[in-house]
Amino acid sequence: MSKHRVIPGFGLSLGFTVTYLSLIILIPLAALFVKAGGLGPAEWWRILSAPRVLAAAKLTFGASAAAAMVSVVVGLLVTWVLVRYRFPGRRLLDAMVDLPFALPTAVAGITLTSIYAPNGWIGQYLAVWGIQGAYSPFGVFIALTFIGFPFVVRTVQPVMEDLGTELEEAAATLGAGRLTVFCRVILPALLPALITGFTLAFARAIGEYGSVIFISGNLPMKTEILPLLIVAQLEQYKYRDAAVIAAGMLMVSFALLFLINLLQRQLNWHKR
């Protein structure tokens, strides 16, 4: 870098950043891809097309997508109430939204299991309706929603606060009713943030392990998620299988994030 820099410390800080990033993140991830990549397409196909892997992938991505979608709805409702209304206990609720971020996943896992187990606080009522809470794909979905919805709230909240009321007032003076204003003015303005929130919740849900393994019951072909399958392969010292499944998962996650980033850029009209 020949350009003179006014603020000092560039070389030192960037050098440390890049070195540390390489040692902790990039080289280990590269090792994973090298290990998995050394196996050739036939081997990849054999590992990934195993029925147990396919079943786990279906559950992981399906439950994650469903949980992220429900997170968007619940998150939007909660954000709306937190930003727009004043009521006693609002500050406490606002702080509580971060609980799933701060609560260790293992604790979340055993707690949700105890609540949604057939004899648990909520599980017993679900059982009356013939719904099995814990130890079912539904349980996986519950845990992933718990993990995901704070991402939606925290992404949408600042955008909604910045939105102000001028656009709504403009729509109101033009004769639009409250519902029309919400659907045609507020929702489109929040859409990019909602998509970001969905993506974050989805990406987090795909990799989630701790909160799920207690509530899912871990039955192969039924309630086994991909991260658990990786652990199972490792415990049998099948390093290659574990590496291939992990590499496949990462590639799908990165591709999804990339696609949604592109979509995001398309939707970012409101950048002035």
Next chain:
Amino acid sequence: MHHRSSTTESAPVRWLLIGLALLALSLFLLLPLLAVFVEALRRGTDVFCAALVSPSALSAVRLTLTAAAVSVPLNTVFGLAAAWAVTKHQFRGRALLLSLIDLPFAVSPVIAGLVWVLLFGAKGWFGPWLADHDIRIIFELPGIILATVFVTFPFVARELIPLMEAQGNDQELAAVTLGASGWQMFRRITLPNIKWGLLYGVLLCNARAMGEFGAVSVVSGHIRGKTNTLPLHIEVLYNEYQFSAAFACATLLGLLALLTLGLKSAVEQFTHQRASGRI
């Protein structure tokens, strides 16, 4: 709040929405939190206390504290360096660096553990070499620390970068023209400006470090009294059907989470009030 008839809902709709949100949050957040403590005390305080002072619980606490004590400072230094490089300077590849810093968010904790096993495990790249020199990483403290560092990697940086970006460089540039050295500038200008954000980033990083489960589970080896951190200890107890003991240990982590949240809102309230000039 002003009364704004045209941009708010009628009172019944308002209260319905508030009610729904309260219901969702209580079912989703308050109930699990409550359940931790209820389940922990179900068999009485004796069982509760015994679970907390058992030797394996104490050793798990010690290991958890050790792992956090190493990984949190490391990632704090990284967070400061990365934020300094990215926000105070323009360079090619800056956008790429920013997305690479976020990368661990998209990596499953299990994979974060797996990569270290692939590198340092018995059948890993450096496995034979390490065995020859009698160095153990996987199933030992170093492995647990590496996994924790990977998982908590972006937390401080992610908190600082937007904050420092918003604050801009004017104050630092003013300090340069007044003859301050790099270290003086950092100590007396930058650090006071970011201290609350830094504190929050460190708190979050710490909460995640102490609570990390998946990554640590893969590299720990589950040796009770030796390589079990607190979350792993909880899993072991739970799988042995010692539910009350498991929840008793979970209350420690639950309290840590509450403490983190409490400090966070205190920090937020304090900075907010200062920003609006009320203090």
Next chain:
Amino acid sequence: MSISIQSIHKTFGTYTALDDISLEVPDGSLTALLGPSGSGKTTLLRIVAGLEMADPGSGRILFHGNDVSDVTAGKRGVGFVFQHYALFPHMTIAQNIAFGLDVMPREQRPKRAEIRERVGELLRLVRLEGLDKRRPNELSGGQRQRVALARALAIRPKVLLLDEPFGALDAQVRKELRRWLRQFHDEINLTTLFVTHDQEEALELADQVVVMRNARIEQTGTPQDIYDEPRTSFVYEFLGEVNKLPDGRYIRPHEIELRFAAEEGVDVTGRVSHLFVAGPFARVSVSPEHGRRGELEVWASRDQVEEMALANGDVIGLHFPNVKKPG
């Protein structure tokens, strides 16, 4: 359609935003609400629009003799143009303008073709033909302002309300757009009420100027009245430059006559402390002699200054022909 505002009060908590405001806006007039920030002018405009409600039991708003105090903003039939335009960022210009027609109840809503035609008509009216497919962020500030105006006019409002319509524009565009709005108003003749803190804008544009201060109306009148016959010292000082004499009287810079110190009719003598000539005009700052404080600002013609061969430091005389003391 005339607007009648009758003893309106508005408080926000303990803060009084409007204190017993009454005002008549004649049909087809262009009226300016002029005042410093915090004077209550925007709150008054928002109450007329129905975006804010006056304190319960305080007063009434009549449109053409009909009480609209309890009518919501959407049903009042007002066109409101916001300071920062409030264009919908995700819609095209055409969709923005058509919004008010699109959201009408089905039985009143014009047919699709009619809406398209009306949008085209409005785009021509505000001289933005060909921009219908663009999005707001692709337009300049002046263009966005005109889109906001077209959108407000699409619903054929009975009155037009503008909140600091030129506040966010740079000086050049502001002047152009101001002239354009005056012509535009003369063409469509819609009762218009606008808020501004810029006295030049109010005087140049409006038929009637309402000067507000601290939640009250200080003075209402034509621009000529307000400028020439200010009723309070506040109005004097707020509208244009003015010299305050030690005895509390006011005189505008162009009203002071420059004379030689020894001439007859000299009220004050002083030393020229600064002289600035631009085009045909000259600004002369004079420090009065005999220990009086403060400088006097005098506007004279360049010819006169050259004729008198004025230079910095010269001692000259000033004559005050027409000194007023506000009531």
